[in-house]
Amino acid sequence: MPVYTIKCPDCGHVFRGMVMEGTRKPRVWVCSQCKSERPQIMADRPAEPHPFECTENGGGCLCCGR
Ligand SMILES: [Zn+2]
Numbered sequence: 001m002p003v004y005t006i007k008c009p010d011c012g013h014v015f016r017g018m019v020m021e022g023t024r025k026p027r028v029w030v031c032s033q034c035k036s037e038r039p040q041i042m043a044d045r046p047a048e049p050h051p052f053e054c055t056e057n058g059g060g061c062l063c064c065g066r
Contacts, residue, residue: 001018001019001020001021001049001050002018002019002048002049002050003016003017003018003019003048003049003050004016004017004018004019004025004041004042005041005042005048006029006039006040006041006042007039007040007042008031008033008034008036008038008039009036009038009039009040010031010034010036010038011031011033011034011036013031013032013033013034013039014042015031015032015039017029017041018050025041029041
C-alpha cells in the first residue's frame with residue numbers, strides 16, 4: 001500500500017495520499033486546505049510503504065517509534 005507525497009501548487013500544502021491495495025491511484029487529488037484539484041504527486045519522492053507495514057522490515061514503526 002504505497003503512500004504518495006502530494007503537493008498543492010495553489011497553497012503549498014504538502015500531504016500524503018494512500019492508495020488502497022487493488023485500487024488505482026486517483027487521477028485528481030483534492031487539497032484538504034484549499035480544496036484545489038491541482039495537487040500533484042511529487043515525482044522526486046518515491047512512494048513509501050505504509051508505516052503499518054514496516055514492522056516486518058526491521059525498521060520499527062514509523063508512526064510511534066517502536
Ligand atoms: Zn491547496
